[in-house]
Amino acid sequence: MKNILTKVRKNILNLAPYSTARDEYQGTFGVYLDANESPYENGFNRYPDPYQKVLKQRVSQIKNIDVRNIFIGNGSDEPIDLAYRVFCEPGIDNVVAISPSYGMYKVAAEINNVECREVRLEDDFSLDADKLLSEVDNNTKIIFLCSPNNPTGNSLCIKEIDKIIDNFEGVVILDEAYIDFSKEQSYLTKLADCDNLIVLQTLSKAWGMAGLRLGLAFASEQLIEIFTRVKYPYNINTLTQVTVLKQLDVDISAQISEIISQREWLVEQMMQIDIIKKITPSDANFLLIKVERATELYIDLIQAGIIVRDRSRVVGCADSLRISVGTPEENVKLIQILRDARR
Numbered sequence: 001m002k003n004i005l006t007k008v009r010k011n012i013l014n015l016a017p018y019s020t021a022r023d024e025y026q027g028t029f030g031v032y033l034d035a036n037e038s039p040y041e042n043g044f045n046r047y048p049d050p051y052q053k054v055l056k057q058r059v060s061q062i063k064n065i066d067v068r069n070i071f072i073g074n075g076s077d078e079p080i081d082l083a084y085r086v087f088c089e090p091g092i093d094n095v096v097a098i099s100p101s102y103g104m105y106k107v108a109a110e111i112n113n114v115e116c117r118e119v120r121l122e123d124d125f126s127l128d129a130d131k132l133l134s135e136v137d138n139n140t141k142i143i144f145l146c147s148p149n150n151p152t153g154n155s156l157c158i159k160e161i162d163k164i165i166d167n168f169e170g171v172v173i174l175d176e177a178y179i180d181f182s183k184e185q186s187y188l189t190k191l192a193d194c195d196n197l198i199v200l201q202t203l204s205k206a207w208g209m210a211g212l213r214l215g216l217a218f219a220s221e222q223l224i225e226i227f228t229r230v231k232y233p234y235n236i237n238t239l240t241q242v243t244v245l246k247q248l249d250v251d252i253s254a255q256i257s258e259i260i261s262q263r264e265w266l267v268e269q270m271m272q273i274d275i276i277k278k279i280t281p282s283d284a285n286f287l288l289i290k291v292e293r294a295t296e297l298y299i300d301l302i303q304a305g306i307i308v309r310d311r312s313r314v315v316g317c318a319d320s321l322r323i324s325v326g327t328p329e330e331n332v333k334l335i336q337i338l339r340d341a342r343r
């Protein structure tokens, strides 16, 4: 086992967190005159539970993970930013991330004045663990991996991910935002054996709750305790906690199956369209396609009322568009327009 606490910044290890009124009195009955709230009930006059206990219990059931291994954040962006603040000394430490990948790892690095070393994936967007590990030095605190990856859609090879987790002394953050659409298993099952692993998931994609802003981080009890100390005390508002709890009872399995079958249908259709030169195999709810003159096609699609993401200026993604899987009707419309697009 790795003693990951040695990688935490000293000021964070020594931090005495803000103590909320609800930390001092934990009962549930009585007249609350302890938090300077308004006494007039309207459904949200009270501060929310800073530890999201009820919500965590539900997530614990769904994911089959102990509540002590769960951190709930304001989107995935919150645990990403917190990881920098917990582990990285600004101007001194660095992180290593795969490229192309999700833009927030780099933006959060810049905000925190931490160097982000980007390691190119291979031409087929696969991961070479040895190449990535060769960028690590004594000041590397975090490695960011994303599987299935965004904007490419492919899953990274388990053998390579394992090699990185086994051979790196710092923290590996594995972003599984799209895991619900993947044929690969989540790393949640390996959490107990890897105390330097943080798995990120989100309710923004398969669960359909992007507007509620709820990200999940799963890690050892020690790491979750430190993240909880550093976060804003009331990071998840009452309306989000209540609404998410209700929405988590919705069975999304049929929606996920439909998105996966629609993704496969889109691939079959796209393979017959000349202007599409390459379709990256996707384990996510989107496809990265390489076309002739991507930016022109992007504009044609907008004129037809379909908005996709032009990723042409992203490393390794020249002339590429990233297209989310829509409803069957939306996908038919997309294919019609791609078929008729000017050559």
Ligand SMILES: *Cc1c(COP(=O)(O)O)cnc(C)c1O
Residues within 6 Å of the ligand: 074, 075, 076, 077, 078, 102, 146, 149, 150, 175, 177, 201, 202, 203, 204, 205, 210, 214, 215
């Ligand atoms: C969409 C996405 C997220 C989710 O971000 P939220 O802040 O939870 O909405 C995280 N990681 C990746 C790679 C994504 O594509």
